[in-house]
Amino acid sequence: MTAYRTLDPEGVKRFLAARRELAERLGGEAQDWTVREVSDGNLNLVFLVFGTTGRLCVKQSLPHVRVDPDWKMPLDRTAFEAAWLRRIEPLVPGLTPAFLDFDPEQFVLTMECLDGFVTLREALTNGADPIAPSRILGGFVARSAFLTSYLAQPFEAVTPDLAFFSGNTTLTRITVDLVLTDPYREHPRNHWLPALDADVAAMRSDPQIIARIGALQERFLTTPQALLHGDLHSGSIMIADHDVRVIDGEFSLYGPIGFDCGLYLAHLALAHAATTDAPRKESLAAAIKAFWRTFCVDFLHLWKTQAHGADLYVPTTFSNALHELDALRTRFINGVFHDAVGFAAAEIVRRLIGYAQTSDFDHIQGQQSKADRQRVALSFACALLRDAPADIDAFTEMLHPQANLRITTLPETT
Ligand SMILES: Nc1ncnc2c1ncn2[C@@H]1O[C@H](COP(=O)(O)OP(=O)(O)OP(=O)(O)O)[C@@H](O)[C@H]1O
Ligand SMILES: [Mg+2]
Structure with missing residues (x-):
């Protein structure tokens, strides 16, 4: 030793x-x-x-x-x-x-060694195409999540991993505190631009938002659907030409699949809010759709072709209920989407006002302009937490600031 x-x-x-x-x-x-x-x-x-x-x-x-x-x-x-x-x-x-x-x-x-690669965040800041890597990452989350889930294998194959990764308490504690708790309370780790004071106060005093965050805390800790990466932001992804690699799985744990999806979507949405360039915004919105659609197609394909031996929705018990099986699959995917929307919002909030912030806004000259762009992102996140969009098209519609004006002013108090 x-x-x-x-x-x-x-x-x-x-x-x-x-x-x-x-x-x-x-x-x-x-x-x-x-x-x-x-x-x-x-x-x-x-x-x-x-x-x-x-x-x-x-x-x-x-x-x-x-x-x-x-x-x-x-x-x-x-x-x-x-x-x-x-x-x-x-x-x-x-x-x-x-x-x-x-x-x-x-x-x-x-x-x-991924020498010659850069993080996706750096690539996006320098104008790289976000769509192709987002498709690849949709496939990555679909495969890694499905193949480690109860949908793909007998429970005896899942429980040893579930037990092992449940031991990752230090970094799970970081997620619980930094992502899902601190931004919604006074805490010395939080910090934000003073121009966002009213926005943060309005967010914290909104009962709908607080209720949704509570529900997300429950989903995160009590829904061990699959082995998650647990920190799938654009700095945990490295790219070189068409080669995409996911690094830094130190936050891995069993949790809701929508957590990984939501983190990735959040970082595309942050990049979207940080730019004023209209074509760039369009390609980031297209990347959001590409990620989600690839995830759905790949996940469902795996479910239909690689579920032999699983104890959930056992195919041989559904031979006379194929329609119902399809409906259950759709319900499952819709549940992942609903989780993804919530976790995307929580990730955006914490990257704007929590301990570990994002560099997406660093290039913006002037505190006021920076605060304006960050307010767009914060309003988007708050709107997602109040009224979850039903599908990915509605999600991207909400990226337009005029869709979410409500949160930007604190109601007058006397
Ligand atoms: N396999 C690799 N090949 C080349 N460079 C790498 C590799 N893994 C990490 N890096 C570089 O090291 C940096 C830090 O790596 P990583 O994000 O894993 O560290 P970390 O301390 O866990 O970061 P964080 O605080 O974001 O969790 C990356 O941004 C990347 O530039
Ligand atoms: Mg790390």
Whole structure:
């Protein structure tokens, strides 16, 4: 047993040099290797290592939040990320980095290096086409969710994963607090532009919104439909040309499938609110539809073709009730959509007023313009929480600011 030590570039070289298989992938000797730190998230250290014939990505958890050393945190998050990657990689071939190694003493995950890729957030900020990756991601969520759910396999195959990922309490606590609770109460972690004060107060005093958030808390913690990524924002996706990879599954848990869908939709909607360019807005709205439609088509196709052995809606019991089976499938998908709408709204709210905000609005010059664009996003989210749209077309209609004016002013009080 070797005591945990936080890695630095020299430590990364020593760590890899001591592991023959990984060292062989790099080629040459440790002194020939170059290490580049690329940590840009809130939580962990990430290094890219370049050898003479190969390259690797090394990710290590810290005993605290990377950007806040006073916020202590257990180390086990890379263990959950490693387990998620190993479980999901064969289900979604080519859509994650390849898993290579996990060291449970140093909490180091070693995986394929996606050098030359950028995060989808960065690509979107630089004007990349959002539609093609959104289709791929719709397929990713459909496959990873369906194939880990009770719809695809006997319950005995689900429950070990359910038990294991239920242990990811540290990061589930972060989601419960940062996404589903803090934005709706006073908390020192929250912060927002002063120009949004009235909007935030109006949101928090709206009983319909608070009731919906309560219902979402219940869905999140009590609906273990499938193994979720748990943090599927545009910074958890890397792209290069047509190659799309989902990274950073450290928040993985069993939960409602609409949570992953909703997070992805939220980040397209945030990008939509952050731009004033009309054609760009159209392509982001088209990407939202493309994601959702691909998800539905792929999920239903899997359900119709790969449900052998499942204990839910057992096909042989439905031979005289095919119409009813179709209706149940539609009801299931509509339920996922309803969850996705709610979680999309909650994700938008927390990225505007919570602890970990989004960089989508950083390019906007001037506090007033930035607040105006953020208000559009916040109003959209509040409208979603008050009156959930029935379908994806209605969802994208609500992206137009004039559809959601109600929340932008706090009622006069005397
Ligand atoms: N396999 C990889 N290949 C190349 N670069 C990677 C890889 N994994 C992560 N990165 C880079 O490292 C950065 C941080 O990775 P990641 O998002 O997994 O870290 P994190 O600390 O968990 O972040 P967060 O706070 O968002 O959860 C990514 O934005 C990306 O630029
Ligand atoms: Mg992370």
